[in-house]
Amino acid sequence: PGGKGSNALPFTAIAPVDALVDDMTVPQGYGWKPVIRWGDPIFRTSPAFDANKQTAAAQALQFGYNCDYTDVLEIEGSKGRRAVLFANHEYTNENIMVPPTTPAAEVRGIGKAAHGLSVVELERKNRNKPWSYVQGAPLNRRYLTTTAYEVTGPAAGSDLLRTKDDPAGRSILGTLGNCAGGTTPWGTILSGEENFNGYFVAAGTSDGDRRYGITSKPTARGWEIDEPRFDTRNAGYENEKHRFGYIVEVDPFDPASTPRKHSALGRFKHEGANVTVAADGRVVAYMGDDERFDYLYKFVSTKKVQPGSSPAARRANMTLLSEGSLYVARFQGNSVAEIDGTGTLPTDGAFDGVGEWLPLLVDNKSVVAGMTAAEVCVFTRIAADRMGATKMDRCEDVEPNPRTGKVYVACTNNTNRGVGSSAVADEANPRTQNRDGHVVELTEAGGNATGTRFTWNLLLVCGDPARNPSTYFAGYPTDKVSPISCPDNVAFDSAGNLWISTDGQPGTVGFADGLFKVGLEGAERGRVQQFLAVPRDAETCGPIIHDQDGTVFVAVQHPGEDGDWAEQASLFPDYVPLGGAPRRGEAALPRPSVVQVYRASEGRR
Ligand code: FEO
Ligand code: CA
Ligand code: CA
Ligand code: CA
Numbered sequence: 001p002g003g004k005g006s007n008a009l010p011f012t013a014i015a016p017v018d019a020l021v022d023d024m025t026v027p028q029g030y031g032w033k034p035v036i037r038w039g040d041p042i043f044r045t046s047p048a049f050d051a052n053k054q055t056a057a058a059q060a061l062q063f064g065y066n067c068d069y070t071d072v073l074e075i076e077g078s079k080g081r082r083a084v085l086f087a088n089h090e091y092t093n094e095n096i097m098v099p100p101t102t103p104a105a106e107v108r109g110i111g112k113a114a115h116g117l118s119v120v121e122l123e124r125k126n127r128n129k130p131w132s133y134v135q136g137a138p139l140n141r142r143y144l145t146t147t148a149y150e151v152t153g154p155a156a157g158s159d160l161l162r163t164k165d166d167p168a169g170r171s172i173l174g175t176l177g178n179c180a181g182g183t184t185p186w187g188t189i190l191s192g193e194e195n196f197n198g199y200f201v202a203a204g205t206s207d208g209d210r211r212y213g214i215t216s217k218p219t220a221r222g223w224e225i226d227e228p229r230f231d232t233r234n235a236g237y238e239n240e241k242h243r244f245g246y247i248v249e250v251d252p253f254d255p256a257s258t259p260r261k262h263s264a265l266g267r268f269k270h271e272g273a274n275v276t277v278a279a280d281g282r283v284v285a286y287m288g289d290d291e292r293f294d295y296l297y298k299f300v301s302t303k304k305v306q307p308g309s310s311p312a313a314r315r316a317n318m319t320l321l322s323e324g325s326l327y328v329a330r331f332q333g334n335s336v337a338e339i340d341g342t343g344t345l346p347t348d349g350a351f352d353g354v355g356e357w358l359p360l361l362v363d364n365k366s367v368v369a370g371m372t373a374a375e376v377c378v379f380t381r382i383a384a385d386r387m388g389a390t391k392m393d394r395c396e397d398v399e400p401n402p403r404t405g406k407v408y409v410a411c412t413n414n415t416n417r418g419v420g421s422s423a424v425a426d427e428a429n430p431r432t433q434n435r436d437g438h439v440v441e442l443t444e445a446g447g448n449a450t451g452t453r454f455t456w457n458l459l460l461v462c463g464d465p466a467r468n469p470s471t472y473f474a475g476y477p478t479d480k481v482s483p484i485s486c487p488d489n490v491a492f493d494s495a496g497n498l499w500i501s502t503d504g505q506p507g508t509v510g511f512a513d514g515l516f517k518v519g520l521e522g523a524e525r526g527r528v529q530q531f532l533a534v535p536r537d538a539e540t541c542g543p544i545i546h547d548q549d550g551t552v553f554v555a556v557q558h559p560g561e562d563g564d565w566a567e568q569a570s571l572f573p574d575y576v577p578l579g580g581a582p583r584r585g586e587a588a589l590p591r592p593s594v595v596q597v598y599r600a601s602e603g604r605r
Contacts, residue, residue, distance in 0.1 A: 009493065009547040009599075013482050017514070017533035019506035022570045024556070024595065025514075025533040031600040032532075034573045034593040035085065035122065035553070036133045038065045042120050044136035051587035054098050056109025060144055064089030065097070065114035066592045067555035068489075069181030069191055069272060070542035072122065072131070073252065076309075080549075083122045083131065084139050084252045086189045087542070087594055088178035089115050093561045094221070096589060100565050104222075111221050116175060117143035117191065117259075119252045127549055130596055141255045145174035149248060152322035153264030154364050154373035161243055161378070163229065164236030172243040172261055179290070180272030180397045180489050180542075185283070185305065186317035188251050192270030193261075194290055196244035199223060201231040211381050212268075213291075214241055242378050247273045247287070249321060251314075262321040264364060265299045266380035273299075274399040278449040281305050283320050286407055288395025292414045293423055294381065295389045296329040296398065300450045302363045323364050326376070327357035328389040331456060333427025351427055351472070352457035355442070358387045359452070393417060393429045393437065397489045401520070403496030405447055408459070409440040410487040413504065428456065431470060435508050436463035436485040439500070439518075459498075459526065460518070462487060464509040474526030476519075482530035484516050485509045493545040496520065499531075501554065503539035513540045515554055532597060535559045535572040535590070542594070550599035560590035 011027035026032050036042075039049030039062045046061035067087040075082040092111040102110075121137030124130065134140075149172045155161055161169035179194035197213045201224050204215040216233075224230035229240040246261040247270055265273060268289040275285045281304030287297045301324040306313035333353040335346035345351075359367050360383045366373040368383045376383045393414035400407045411429065418424045418432035425432050428440065439460040445453035462485050463471040465478035473481050486504030493499065498518040505513045514533040519525055534540045534556050542555035560570025568578060573593050574586040582588060 008550055009545070009552070011529070011531060013529035014531070014533060016483055016509070016511040016530065019510055019512050020536060021512060021533075022536040022560075022572065024535055024572065025512075026597050027531060029600055030597050032595055032597045033130050034595050035131050036063050036087075036120060037573060037591040037593040038063055038114070039587075039591060040133065041135055042118065042133070042140045042142065046135070048585065049587065051589050052099060054102075054110055056106060056113050059110050059113035060142060063087075063118055063120065064116055064142070065092045066090045066557045067594055068179045068541045068557060069189075070544060070553060070555050070594055071183045071189060072544055072546070072553060073183065073187065075121075080127050081124055085120045085122050085133065085594065086117070086250070086252050087120075087555065088117045088181065088191045090178055090194070090557070091115070092221070093558055095564050096560055096568060098565070105226065108222055108226060112145050112223060115145060116147065117178065117250060119250070119255070130598055139253065139255050143175065143250070143259065145176075147175075147259065148173055149175065149259050149261045151261050151263055153262055153377060154361070155263035155267075155377040158374035158378075160374055161239055163239050163243070165229065169239075175248050175259075175261075176244050178248070179270070182272055182274035182285075182399070184249070184275045184317070185277055186314050187253065187309065188249050188318060190273045190275070190285070191248050191250070192272040192287070193245050193248065194269045194271060196269075197241075199230060199244070200241040201233065202241055203233060207382060208379055209241075211379070212241075212245070242267070245270065247285070247321070249318065251318070263374075263377040264322060264324055264326060264361065266297060266326055266360070266376075267378050268294065268380050271396045271398070274397075276400040276402075276405065276449055277305050279447070280450065282450055284449040285321065286398040286400060288392075288398045288409065289381070290394050290396055290412070292394055292416050293391035294395070295384050296392055296395045296409060297380075297384075298327050298329075298357060300325045300327070324361075325359060325363060326361040326380070327359050327452070328384040328387060329355055330358055330388060331355045331390040331426070331428035335427065345472070346427060350457055351430055351461070352455070353427055355454045355456050357452040357454070358389060360384065360387065390426070390428060391423045393434050396487070399490045399492070400449070401492055401496055401498070403492070404520075405444065405449065407442040407444070408490050408498055409442060410490055410500065411438050411440060412486050412488055413437040413508070428458070430458070430461065436461075436468070436471070437487050438462055439487055459520070460484070460487070460528070473528060476526030476528075481526070481528040482516060483509050483511065484528050484530075486513075488539065489541055489543055491543040491545050493517075493547040495547070499543050499545050501540035501543045503541075506537070512536070513538060515540050515543055515552070536570045537561045537563070538570065538572070552597045553594060554597070555592070555594050557592055559592060565589075
């Protein structure tokens with residue numbers, strides 16, 4: 001470890017930033033600049049963003065709100081001068097997006113058109129210059145709630161997915177609650193439909209409704225007022241709620257392609273999915289269900305990956321996630337020590353143990369007694385309950401390290417652990433009322449990603465070590481690390497260091513959320529260094545570490561979300577004062593954006 005990559009991105013850790021600071025903080029010697037902001041026009045015909053006169057029609061032609069997963073993929077043959085940016089749009093903050101005088105139906109339309117996904121082309125003069133987005137570029141695309149997704153896997157065409165509008169149960173309009181994601185080895189993007197339950201009204205009385213948190217209350221955004229499918233009590237739309245909660249796959253290089261929802265990867269509050277190629281050529285996707293006491297999953301494809309990037313190989317690889325085996329994880333600790341989060345290490349000095357991947361589907365056939373394959377795919381949580389999976393502290397991003405194959409699981413927090421009749425702490429989730437979260441390092445037995453046995457240990461038990469004795473940084477001296485809480489997204493640099501972005505630090509350690517580099521090997525193991533901090537009320541999402549270009553990208557999600565129209569809590573990224581006179585293209589409100597951070601010492605900006 002070490003090597004060219006990490007040397008290309010040297011930095012001195014920033015000090016933690018107070019949660020009330022409304023600024024982007026980057027290390028000394030670095031600058032930052034938005035690549036694209038909410039509302040930026042992406043097609044030739046898109047109107048310019050006008051904060052005071054936003055409309056649903058304009059929003060459908062502009063970049064959406066609250067990005068989570070992002071990636072920047074260079075276009076082959078462009079000599080590093082052109083790329084595509086993928087970003088998803090998880091949810092909206094209508095309270096700070098539009099003037100309160102905006103008619104309610106228009107607000108609903110704007111919010112809806114600001115959901116979904118975007119693909120936008122980028123350009124730069126050379127590798128040492130920041131990227132700009134290209135309005136009207138051929139690959140630019142918005143995926144809206146009117147975009148059709150093809151269903152693959154065992155649930156496709158089943159009774160559980162059929163509706164009045166789609167009697168075949170094979171074509172779904174829209175994607176919702178897209179959180180983290182992953183880029184596949186064949187160059188497509190995966191994005192997880194997470195908190196989809198909040199968009200639906202149902203009777204709320206079935207086992208499925210209860211297990212997925214779908215209730216009879218009107219939804220916060222009220223889309224059921226305009227579209228009967230969002231109230232699944234309406235005749236013909238009973239199954240609409242079963243059509244969300246999947247991993248979607250999109251091809252950012254083909255703007256005419258039909259995106260897909262892969263039912264074989266299960267239905268739950270999908271944080272995201274990250275794919276690795278196993279030694280035998282099958283592909284493995286690791287996935288978390290971001291709910292307190294829910295589970296960690298993996299999918300193993302039946303077929304093997306086709307090498308190369310020819311159109312035929314890509315087409316074949318785009319079918320890999322349609323057929324395979326779905327597993328859920330059971331963890332077992334190996335020590336009998338106090339693991340109550342008071343700072344006492346287990347008797348063997350480590351939070352560690354063994355684990356097993358319990359099959360739910362094998363080659364698209366159910367192995368859960370009393371459930372069909374379609375039922376396993378649609379009611380995956382219920383299938384996993386029956387198999388005795390381990391209840392985790394909210395698995396967010398789960399990603400294998402491309403250098404070592406070890407898998408990193410961000411468990412963001414779980415304040416209900418051990419409260420009332422809830423599950424008590426165990427060695428893999430060692431804290432009662434886990435406010436700060438932890439990071440699991442999982443090693444597949446024999447390095448075989450397709451196998452059913454693994455070992456595991458905790459890399460980090462998060463928090464501010466200056467004020468919290470129950471933190472653990474893999475043995476690294478706790479007075480020499482940056483405090484970190486609520487780990488959410490993970491990424492790796494080219495040297496194999498782990499990078500973690502956080503969501504929730506203001507409420508736990510009192511600092512702004514940020515992005516952190518974590519050493520994994522040798523003397524650096526457990527060394528957490530903060531790279532950046534995001535503005536007020538924002539979480540840090542979608543980190544991309546292009547260390548060999550000296551560039552890091554993050555999505556700044558929901559800046560200023562606790563404010564309101566009259567009193568905006570953040571003015572990121574334009575920082576036009578309230579009541580001030582914006583220059584062309586600027587606005588006195590926060591605009592969630594994808595930001596690039598770059599080494600200023602290389603003559604940039
Ligand atoms: Fe959308 Fe699990 O964070
Ligand atoms: Ca142990
Ligand atoms: Ca997340
Ligand atoms: Ca989040």
